Amino acid sequence: MTEPILSIQDLRVTFRSRSESVHAVDGVSFDVYPGETVGVVGESGSGKSVTMLSILQLLPQTSRVVTSGRVLFQGKDVLKASQRELRHIRGREIALIPQDPMTCLDPVLRVGGQLREAIRAHNAVPKAEQRRRGVKLLDSVGLPQPERQYGQFPHEFSGGMRQRAMIAMGMANGPSLLIADEPTTALDVTIQAQVMDILRAAQAETQAGLVLITHDLGLIAEMADRVVVMYAGHVVESGDVRTIFAQPRHPYTLGLLGSLPQTGGDQDWLRPIPGSPPDLARVPSGCPFHPRCLHSRGREICSTQRPELTPAGETGAHQSACHFANELDNETVHDLLKAAEDIQ
Template sequence: MTDIQAEMDVLPGVDPNAPLLQVDDLHVEFRTRDGVAKAVNGASFWVRPGETLAVLGESGCGKSVTAQAIMGILDTPPAVVTGGRVLYRGVDLLKLSERDRRRVRANRIAMIFQDALSALNPVYSVGFQVAELFRKHRGMSRSDSKRRAIGLLDQVRIPGARSRINDYPHQFSGGMRQRVMIAMALALDPELLIADEPTTALDVTVQAQIMSLLAELQRERNMGLMLITHDMGVVADVADRISIMYAGRIVEEAPVYDIYGRPAHPYTKALLESIPRLDRKGSQLNVIGGLPPALTDIPRGCPFHPRCAYARDVCAQDPPPPAYRIGDYRMARCHFIREVLGV
C-alpha cells in the first residue's frame, strides 16, 4: 500500500454512524514555572455533520487550547492533557499515534486560524501551496493539481483565480489571504472544520463576507463547523448552536435562538448586554465588570461568582451542577437558572 492510499484509508475503528465530534470532559493544563494554569476544565460538547457550533467566550478562557487539543497540535510540554476524550466518529483521538493524528488532520478535521499570513509560506506562490496538497496527499499530477487549485480558489471567490495563482501571500489582502486559508483547509474535503477566530483580524465588512462564505461552504459540503470567537456579534447569523465558555468550562449550551432570546446563564446574559446594538443607539454599552479569573487561580464554587449579578453565598462555596438540563436540548451551569430565566 502506498503512503497516499494509507492516508486516504479510513482509520481503524472509525464508525461512520458515530457522532462526528464529541468532546467529553476534556482537561488541559499548562505546567510552567509560574504555576499550573488550568486552561480547560471539563469541557464537553459535540458537533454534528452539517451544523455550526459556535464556541464563544472572553479572551483567555481556553477556546484555542480546546481546539489545539482536538487537533493534536498542543505544545506538550508545557501543555498536558490531563483527562477526557476527543471522539471522532467513535475513535478517541487522544489515544492515537502521532502518525494517525496527522492522517486525521490531513483528511478529516481541518483548522483555520486568525492569522492567515503567518500560516502561509511567504516564499511559495499561493497556487503552489494549494496545489501541493493535492500532489502530496492525493498523488495528483502537476497539471491536475494546478487545475484543482484554481477551481478551489474560485470556490472561495478569489477574483481572477487563474491569474492570481502565481501571486505570493503578501500580494493578497487580509480577507483574500483568509480565503486562501479556507481553500487550503477544504482542499482534502474534511468532515469537520475548526475555525479559530477566523475574522478577528479583519475589518467589519470583510468579516461578514468571510462568515457568509464559511456558512455557504459548510452547507454545500454538509460539513461540521466549530466556529470559535470572542465576539457575540459575528455568529448570530451563522451558528446553529452556541457553547459559552468560561474559565475552561462550557457554562451554557443551547440553540442560537435560545442563547440570544432567552439566555439561562448570567454570563451569557452579560455577554449579550455587552454587544453594541443599532436599536439602542447612544445607550451605554454594558461591559462585564471585573476580569476573567487567572487560570492559575480559579475561584472555588462557581468561577463566575466574583463578577455575577445573581451571585449568592452558595455560589462562592459550591460549583453549580455540571449539566443542568432545561428540556432536552440545552444546558446551563448555574445554581439560579430559574431566576435568570424569570420562571
C-alpha cells in the same frame, strides 16, 4: 438524530511549569453533528482555542501539557491516535482555519505551491492535476483571476484574500469537520460577510460539521445552530442559538449579551461585565464566575460549590452551570442588565 461526528467528553488541558499549573480547559463536553454549526464564544483566555487545538494535538510540543478526557472523531479517540493516524486526520478529515492567515501562510512560497502541498499531502495525483485543483479551489472561494493569483505570494494578497486562501486550503481534501478560529478578525464588515458566505457554501457542499470560534455574537446569531459559552476553561451554558439569545440562563451569558452596543433605545453606555477574567492558575473556588456575578448576591453556595451543567429549560438541550438558573426569568434579566448599566 445521527451520531455526532465529534464528541468531546470531559476534556481537560493543563499547562504545567515549575511553580504552578494553569487549567486552560477544565471538564469541557459538547458534540458536533454532520452539517451543524456550533459556535464557541467567550472572552480571551476562556479556553476556546486551546480546546480545539488539543483535538488535533497542535499545542506547542515544548509546553508541559497534560491532556485527559476523550475526543471521539467518527467514533475514534483522537487523543490516543498515533502520529501517523494524526497526519491522516489533519487536513483531510479535520481542517483548521486559523485566526491569523498571514502568520500561517509561508511568506516565501507562492500561494499555489502551498495549495499543492495541501493536496498532495493526502492525494497521489500528478502535478498538473494539483494545479488544476488549486486554481479551482481559489475560484470557489471567490478570488478573482484565480490563475494569476495562484502564482502570487501571500504579501500580494489583502487580508480578506489571505483568509479566503486559507479556507481554500482547508477545503482542499473535502474534510468532514471544519474548525474556524476567529475567521473574520481584522476584516471589514463587507469582507466578513463574503468570508462567511464562502464558509457556509463550503460546509453545505460536503455536509461538514463546523466549529466557529469567535468573540462576535452577531456572527454567532447569523451562522450558528447551537452555542457553547465558555468561561475560565469551563462550559457555563449551551443550547440552540435562538434559546441562548432569547432566554439566557447564566449570568455570564447575560453579561456578554448586555455588553453589545444597541442601535436603538436610550442607552448611553455599554454595559460591561464587572471585574476581569480570573487567573487560570488560581481559579476561584465554587463557581468561577461568582466574583463578577451580579446574581450571586454573596450567596455561600456560589463561592463553595462548583455548579454542574444541568437542564435549564423544558428539554435537556438547553443547559446552564448556574446554581440559580431557574431564577433568571425575563424580569430578573432586565434587573441584572440595569444593575450592570448603573455601574457606569
